[in-house]
Amino acid sequence: xxxxxxxxxxxxxxxxxxxxxxxxxxxxxxxxxxxxxxxxxxxxxxxxxxxxxxxxxxxxxxxxxxxxxxxxxxxxxxxxxxxxxxxxxxxxxxxxxxxxxxxxxxxxxxxxxxxxxxxxxxxxxxxxxxxxxxxxxxxxxxxxxxxxxxxxxxxxxxxxxxxxxxxxxxxxxxxxxxxxxxxxxxxxxxxxxxxxxxxxxxxxxxxxxxxxxxxxxxxxxxxxxxxxxxxxxxxxxxxxxxxxxxxxxxxxxxxxxxxxxxxxxxxxxxxxxxxxxxxxxxxxxxxxxxxxxxxxxxxxxxxxxxxxxxxxxxxxxxxxxxxxxxxxxxxxxxxxxxxxxxxxxxxxxxxxxxxxxxxxxxxxxxxxxxxxxxxxxxxxxxxxxxxxxxxxxxxxxxxxxxxxxxxxxxxxxxxxxxxxxxxxxxxxxxxxxxxx
Numbered sequence: 001x002x003x004x005x006x007x008x009x010x011x012x013x014x015x016x017x018x019x020x021x022x023x024x025x026x027x028x029x030x031x032x033x034x035x036x037x038x039x040x041x042x043x044x045x046x047x048x049x050x051x052x053x054x055x056x057x058x059x060x061x062x063x064x065x066x067x068x069x070x071x072x073x074x075x076x077x078x079x080x081x082x083x084x085x086x087x088x089x090x091x092x093x094x095x096x097x098x099x100x101x102x103x104x105x106x107x108x109x110x111x112x113x114x115x116x117x118x119x120x121x122x123x124x125x126x127x128x129x130x131x132x133x134x135x136x137x138x139x140x141x142x143x144x145x146x147x148x149x150x151x152x153x154x155x156x157x158x159x160x161x162x163x164x165x166x167x168x169x170x171x172x173x174x175x176x177x178x179x180x181x182x183x184x185x186x187x188x189x190x191x192x193x194x195x196x197x198x199x200x201x202x203x204x205x206x207x208x209x210x211x212x213x214x215x216x217x218x219x220x221x222x223x224x225x226x227x228x229x230x231x232x233x234x235x236x237x238x239x240x241x242x243x244x245x246x247x248x249x250x251x252x253x254x255x256x257x258x259x260x261x262x263x264x265x266x267x268x269x270x271x272x273x274x275x276x277x278x279x280x281x282x283x284x285x286x287x288x289x290x291x292x293x294x295x296x297x298x299x300x301x302x303x304x305x306x307x308x309x310x311x312x313x314x315x316x317x318x319x320x321x322x323x324x325x326x327x328x329x330x331x332x333x334x335x336x337x338x339x340x341x342x343x344x345x346x347x348x349x350x351x352x353x354x355x356x357x358x359x360x361x362x363x364x365x366x367x368x369x370x371x372x373x374x375x376x377x378x379x380x381x382x383x384x385x386x387x388x389x390x391x392x393x394x395x396x397x398x399x400x401x402x403x404x405x406x407x408x409x410x411x412x413x414x415x416x417x418x419x420x421x422x423x424x425x426x427x428x429x430x431x432x433x434x435x436x
Contacts, residue, residue, distance in 0.1 A: 043073045108393070162298060283381060286377050
């Protein structure tokens with residue numbers, strides 16, 4: 001769904017001639033977020049990206065809100081991912097941003113640092129966050145201020161195909177305490193028992209979740225608090241060396257197969273096609289992968305977590321709600337966001353479309369209404385131990401996954417050593433940040 005080209009387009013639009021000054025000035029001019037809710041007619045514009053199914057669910061939630069607040073009209077402006085960010089950058093630069101904005105972590109700092117988003121701490125009269133954990137709320141903070149609230153949460157996980165393990169008579173160790181070496185051992189057993197027809201482990205290296213987990217387990221972080229690339233090169237080199245070893249030993253697929261699957265739809269992944277027995281995913285992807293697989297899949301803890309002091313796992317927002325800093329009706333906008341986040345009415349319609357709800361009370365109430373795999377995803381979120389939220393992606397770094405993918409390919413095809421790839425990755429990513 002996410003497209004690297006359009007991610008870069010939004011930044012170029014936002015930073016282009018005239019746009020930057022418009023964004024820099026957009027922190028003022030809005031209404032009072034702590035004021036009373038108007039009894040006069042109010043119209044709010046609300047923008048989001050997504051599928052037709054999401055549009056229908058969102059419209060149902062809008063209708064429920066408008067039935068309760070008859071003087072407030074919500075006008076939806078929805079697009080697909082590719083067109084969404086270009087449109088948002090254009091409207092923000094023209095001081096014509098929608099009041100309520102569906103936001104993504106990759107762009108949060110870019111918009112917040114330019115003053116385009118409302119500090120939601122000023123809207124606490126109408127927007128309650130008590131049922132959302134502090135570690136989840138921290139994912140929406142930039143320079144200590146809350147500019148976005150997660151619509152839902154995900155956490156990095158491993159998926160295991162129990163049917164394949166049973167078929168090849170391979171026993172998984174205790175996944176509450178397993179290590180990266182345990183993963184290598186089990187993967188090797190599967191690959192050998194299948195005669196190479198099934199790989200033990202589906203390789204990763206194309207998303208920031210895997211990098212974050214690896215380096216966080218070793219006490220490091222991808223970015224410093226001031227937005228610089230902070231990861232030591234030797235830790236990234238270890239990350240790529242582990243993947244290279246899996247590929248060369250036959251535990252993982254060949255580089256060409258790995259790259260092909262990484263660029264395909266989720267239902268064409270090694271886990272979804274039963275070509276691999278163990279793989280990585282965000283917990284909320286279990287339903288889609290399981291439906292394609294048709295076999296018994298389950299979520300397990302990330303290897304290595306029991307051997308470290310601070311968990312590598314963390315909450316990642318599936319997406320956020322933000323409010324424009326220039327909204328003339330921020331109190332009413334906050335009231336609408338509160339409705340989406342904190343009411344059972346909205347939750348019963350939206351379900352897990354925008355992720356497993358971050359609101360703990362809503363999450364528990366939804367459990368009986370979820371499918372088995374969605375419930376498993378919610379249960380994982382309730383049981384996984386998470387560390388502090390990573391620093392929000394700095395302005396200029398939204399293309400990180402394209403840079404990561406390129407370097408992973410270089411390592412797997414042995415065009416670069418893991419150490420050389422690590423040094424190159426850090427230099428390129430820092431250059432992108434500095435140029436923003």
